[in-house]
Amino acid sequence: MQHINNDQFIKSIIKNYYKKVDLHVSSVSQREFGIGFFDKIEVRHLKFNDIRDLRDFLVEKKPRYVSYSSALYSYPDLRPMEKKMLMSCELTFDIDINTNTVLISHAELSSAKEEVYKLIDDFLVSDFGITKDKILINFSGNRGFHVHVIDDEIMRLDSESRRHITDYITGKLFDKVDIFFEINKNVIKNGITCNDLGLRKRLSDAFVREMHVQHLADFSKLKESLISGKYEGIVLLKNQKQKLQKLYESIRKKVFVNIDEKVSFDLTKLIRMPDSIHGSTGMIAKKISYADLDKFNPYENALVKFKGDVEVVSKSDLEVAEFELNLKQKTRHTLPIKKAFVLACLNLIDVQAILI
């Protein structure tokens, strides 16, 4: 038995993780890196010549957070930003689910996956024609996923062009239902149809689906027009316009994608390095293939893999459904290292000793 406290335990796991992990970071020498011990980024403008250089640094410093730039620079370590000389920048999307729980639940995880599928299938592949081999997904290590588009042409887009893309994907410019229907004095004269292409088709389909699910009989004429594309002056009765707007608001969440736009258009942003440890949750920002996304479970696939157990004391009565754990306050428990590491990073337990 080796006595150890939380800080020593976390540092030792981080050190051993980076010693052994197979880091796959493309264009290492052209990226800016940032690290943090208490906060996500405390030091930035770091540069490494190659993977070995990066690994040695991480093993020595044992940071809880490691981020890198989606951008590639000629001189990634120079300051101010203009001196770095931007060459190109991956188009990155950050999908996060708001949650009140300390760890993302399975239901929340499914919602996050749904957003990723919408982003990739509907927008990136169907609308923008990007092939899946140019899209990388990784778990953020906490509440969602990061999606990177690695394509020479897209990587050369400036910030303003990226804003066009984020506005399109988030549906930011479509705040009113009137955009899709030509409404004049409560008469719908024209509108989107299921025969349209891209987003308009998806919205039309969603309207029809939702009208069916919600049994909205008073919109039956509009439903027919959405399907046939023939609008012959549909009169909206009292309050129906507001009802239509409300219906649209429920639909837009299903059609558009909830992303943190700044991550996509701010070329100077640093984002969690794939395969690095997220120091707040103790989980790994795992790379995931599109085919594996559906079955990805962070509580199995994104934990550090070390054999052995740890003796811990829970700081309070603790129920962690994701780990099927029920810990009593101030009682000693024996936990496998991978689970203890997560709970120690979350500051829910006090590590007492590593059981060898």
Add this chain to the structure above:
Amino acid sequence: MLRYYKYPFLVKISDLEINIEDKLYEEVFTELYKLFSSNQLKPVLLEDFEVSQAKEKDMIAKFAISKLVLSFLDTGKWNKFSVYVSKRVKSYLSYEKDFEEAVTALTSFFKIRYIKDVIRQASSAQKTNYLVHYVDYIKYAPLEIEYALGLKVVHNKNVYLNEHEFVRLLEAATKKHVYDSINLLHRLHTNNTENLSEDLVKKAKEYADRLKLDLFSKNTYNGVAFNQNMDYPPCVQKLLERLSNSENLNHNSRWYLALFLLKKGVEDNKIVQLFSNAPDFNEQITTYQVQFIKKKNYSVPNCEHIKSMSLCVADCKIKNPLQYRKKK
């Protein structure tokens, strides 16, 4: 055959045997003076028969000289010139005998990938769609909200545009190209991309200095002369300067400028004329809006409000812009 006097940027001046005479500089000087001192944004169009080959060469040379002269002036002037050239391109396109050839030349120059898709409709009318690659589209998309990618039909890499929108995209691409090429000359100057000699550059600088002296010392905005000692605060002066340079002002800026000038007793029609320099100018809408502001009799916002709209540019130590008095 495509006539390049309409699209002079498509030709590399080094590819033409052109003797640049002093008279061309004088003509450039006169044309730029006119452009910056009066409302010249409505482009003058020439018919093909009016332009001999020699004249066409001169026009191409003058375009290159203009850019060189402008590269010694401020960016506002680059903007106004770029808007002017792009509007001229748009107008020429609308009268172009060989529209297809012009479009092919322009799209290949700007590297805009597109497919022309003609759909025969039930009524036997034809609807033409231009399917533009989204990467090329967002590179040049005009700033008006209706051109935001977010409001367009996008499918399988392509943005669906009608002919009017497609031509507007070419106009925006022209504007960006002309502005960027002046910027490039500005950065290179003595080592410019068009192989112009040091002597030409020197001469261009002389003409630019002359323009600065002749033009910018006058207190004139878009042909509307104001009293040189006018008591206009820096925030208003800045907006007038931006308008004069054909910048698109946002709603708050337009509202404040119109309101301030109305309160200063400037006539409605003079204010409308001022706004005619804006790239998206619409006389009917502007007239309506100026009259609406007058009718509503709003008060000029105080300086705190001006600051909150990010329109304040100096610390004048006053509470309301109307209190501003120029130091004698």
